[in-house]
Amino acid sequence: MKFWQRFLNLDRKWIFLGIGLVVIIPLLFPLRLPVKPSKPVIDLFNRIDTLGVDNGVVWVVTDFDPGTMPELMPMTMSVLRHCLTKGTPVVLHGGLWPAYIGMAKMAMDNIAVEFPDKKIGEDYVFLGYIPGVTAVILAIGIDIETTFGTDYYGVPYDSLPMMEGVKNYEDISIIVDISGTRSPEYWLMYGQQRYGVDVGIGCTAVSAPSYYTFLQSGQFVGMMGGLKGAAEYEELMERYGYPTGRRPATVGMDAQSFGHLLIVVLVILGNIGYFIVRRGERKVGIERRKE
Amino acid sequence: MFIRRTLPILIAFCIGFAMLIQYFIPHPYSERFYDIVVQQWFITIYAFMFIFAYRSFFSHHIRKVKRRKTGYIFSIIAIASALLMAVGGFATRRGDFFDSLYNYLYAPLQATMFSLLAFFIASAAFRAFRARNVQATLLLVTAVIVMIGRVPLGDYLWRGMPDLIEWIMTVPSMAAMRGIRIGVGLGAVATAMKIILGVERTYMGGT
Amino acid sequence: MIFLLILSFTISAKDTPDDAGGSITINVYNIPEGTEQIELYRLTKGDTLFEEVGLIPIFKGELDDATVTDGVLYLYKATALTPDTVYVAEIKEFASSSPEWFNKSRTSVLLFIALFWVVILVYIQLAKKNPEGLFIRKLPPLEAMDEAVGRATEMGKPVLYVPGIEYITDAGTLASITILAKVGRKVAEYETRIINPHFDPIVMTTAQETLKNAFSEAGRPDAFNKDDVFYLTSEQFGFAAGVDGIMLRERPGAIFLQGYFYAESLILAETGYSIGAIQIAGTNATTQLPFFVAACDYVLLGEEMFAASAYISKEPRLLGSIKGSDLAKSVLLVLIGVGVIFGTFAAIKNVAGNPVYMEIFDRILEFLARTAE
């Protein structure tokens, strides 16, 4: 019991060190545990994969900020790569809130480097932030040109060859909302419900559990949840021969596995210690709280 | 007394009721009204509340510097960083320099701050998450299953793991989430109604 | 199949219902087999030429022409192109658009709101007449609050009350302020000290008022120290670090984490646990509840927070709304229950192929679907 008591009072720096190590070591020496795609991710991948050139544009939205970037940026990049390689026209929309445009800009800069022969305005388009949140979603259903006016760089909408004939949701094949916020619910309420456009999402692991309701009801086409979801999408990209960049999500999966394992072990050990110590205290008649 | 107490409540009633009724009137007048209130009024007032927060920030740090409180040097740094970002943004009209500040200072700092939680969650798992009763036990057991099952390791240990997780998420977990949502939703609607009726006045200082 | 072939390709146009005007809904029926695209044309009254409007999606057979002007009369024509034939359909009478003053598709929502409202008002009146008459069940976390304050007093330690990091607009923050009043009264009674750090200046001023009143009600206005209610910072992690610091320095005997929390919930709950304080948490942030349940002694789960604030204050307005919510829940349960009965019924009858039951069932589903729209 003494041992356990001391063990429970272990300085938390050791735990911090442990977490640091189980994350760093697998990153340096990967095991490459296989990633098995789950149904929501497969559904989303297939939906985008079966799109032709003239099925309408894919509309990718970056509703996240640096706080959730590690989970959501790999998803954004995968979907963009998927579309560009296939030749499906893709629009990147810099989010419904002002703070998220920086993330879209970052993704755009990466794309420019990775796909030097794809032309902005012809193969892909970058639309900036427009205030209004739900009003913007509604406005896209009426007329995209009057809603945005220009692209992020100030090029007038009618000078963007790719957007010729793209008027409203009729010309959008799917909205892919990559989000660290409640925005998927807004796209659902105002875009999907009202205009019938398909919506697929990428979200953080924190919000994934609450979106299963909408997946089950078929309101979302598919979903990538957290870094695992991003890794599953990368896995599918790889299987079908698409470029995957450095596969940041897949590379992180081993670290994710071992990180979880350590936390599970900590929960179990902590509870074993707790019960042993508590039983001991009961015997001696000490009340736990006044220790 | 009237302008201090009664009038704000009257205004709250009028605007709240109007915004509610607006939802049921599709006529352009009603839509125009909605546009003006949401796009002009709300956003303008919202902007002022921001200004209020800025003032709190600057006055807090300036006071520290003036009084030479311990660590006032950090307050100088905070003010300087704020000015750097703001000036950088305005001077370059959100150009490359502003982008770089965002990409290489702001973004890494925010992401790192959040990632500290990974360490704290581990420490909390060890020190504070206890199966102190049946409920907490159930929570911890489910959490352990999900933690192992949602990563490739789980799939590696047992092939049925991913399906089990999908089942937990789509059946028992979803059912309860739905119930909680309905409850919280009803609570929010009831609170909103009380605000409009002026029976809930806590937000005005309880008077 | 044969029937379909002899039915001819037709078109209809009507003012789009429940809208702000400026739109006419066009439907096409009996789309010929093999149709590749359907084009829609429009003739404005007084003009001579048809102008092209756009393509009608084949799978929907419906298009809202949102480019019309209210009050102007239009004639519509649609052409369905198959590889070998062009089918043409035209409407007989002119159509026009106009805005509506009431959205009929939302009637049931309006009814629901009106009923809910009336129920709450009625219950508030009932509660005013007889506050003891409305029963609200006991909530263990609430019972534990007095005990926690008492325990802190015994140990000669202060009480820490964290009101979350949302603004005053949040229902959870409002409930937290009411709970603060209760805790404040107990603290004043026991003559101990309450520390109350804040994230938002406006919530802070409200809390100051509330605590001042609570101390007066307990008959100890002099014991209230305004400096113990203070603004910390509006930066999430800065706030968490600041509160952590307070916990480690002041070693409170009881910690109340009541309000809306985000990711910092875990940091606060863990530090609180590590200093051995009794922790009573409550939040309407469902994503943070798991951490509180795992690390705190008592937790008010989501809606329980609202109920708790009603229970404490025994105020008619709060009691009334809890009763109202409960009644709404009962109604929903009945609705879902009816859905189940009919669903099961329909499932059985569907197999037997009884169209009458299916009809009833479809009607109900339709109504509910409309309600939810």
Add this chain to the structure above:
Amino acid sequence: MSISTSIWVWIAALLTLMIYSFLYKENPFYRLAEHIFMGLSIGYSVVILWYNYILPRIYEPLFFPPHQWSLIFPILIGMMTFGIFSEKYNWLIKYPLAVYVAGYAGVQIPLQLQTMILRQAEASFLTPDKFTSLFSSFNALLIFAGLVTTLIYFYFSAKREHGLGGASQVGIIFIMIAFGAAFGYTVMARISLLIGRMQFLLQDWLGIM
């Protein structure tokens, strides 16, 4: 891959390490990084507020034709916020709060009612298509039981006796399973963030990955 030569990457890496130094203990480097972050976020929001709200929504409509003079109203109401700085006039803040809080309350009621309540209830009806197989029937019934008992758990105006008590006991089981799942997912998200930062340090900065 080798160590980065970009000054920006070095700055980002050093700031990251400064934040992590907090794990050892509170120290001046952490406080430096923390205060830089606090300052930057204020500065960033000033820029964003200006370019996205004030410039297009307030400044331009007010000072350029066609002038929207009606904007003066909300500006005056907004300015009442400053009343809070004075002991005597702090009641002024009730006006902007009344407009903002009550206005939002009005907007929120129908939306909450539809998405959070009615639609969720509707999705829970047992329709024939949910009984296609033995397993799906079982699931449908389980979801139904979970929803009903959860709702009963949050029923406050009756004593927990007889059936109600039992039902809410079952309800709390479902609730705790949902919390457990959410807990697991949140752990996952936090670890992912750490992985992201480590990837940055090992890959973009040190180039050893």
